[in-house]
Amino acid sequence: MFYHVRYQTGEIVDVVKDMKNGNIPCMDVKDMDEFMWVVKQLSKHDVFLVESIPFDKSVRDPLKEPEFEFRAAFSSQASFCTSIDNISELMYIDFFFEPYQEKDYDPIFGD
Secondary structure, X not given: OOOOOEEOHHHHXXXXXXXXXXXXXEEEEOOHHHHHHHHHHHHOOOOEEOOOXXXXXXXXXXXXXXXXXXXXXXXXXXXXXXXXXXXXHOEEXXXXXXXXXXXXXXXXXXX
């Protein structure tokens, strides 16, 4: 079975270090609002979202990892974030969203 560490939002420094070492870290986020918060935190460490590259939703198997949402591209150059000039500068993070919890009526009936 494939095993990987999923960073939490409080581990931004570790994520940046992992990215700069050439790895693709995995990160758990709750939703798109939290994703945007992570993007803002990464920019404080000179890691910027490349907006011209669409999120890649097909890099992982959705049957094996249903929580996987997308892979996002980042760069250490702010000017690079609006165009694709130097592909060797790209870094990536795989984002996993919390699974949707359906409301359950079990507590009403008791156990």
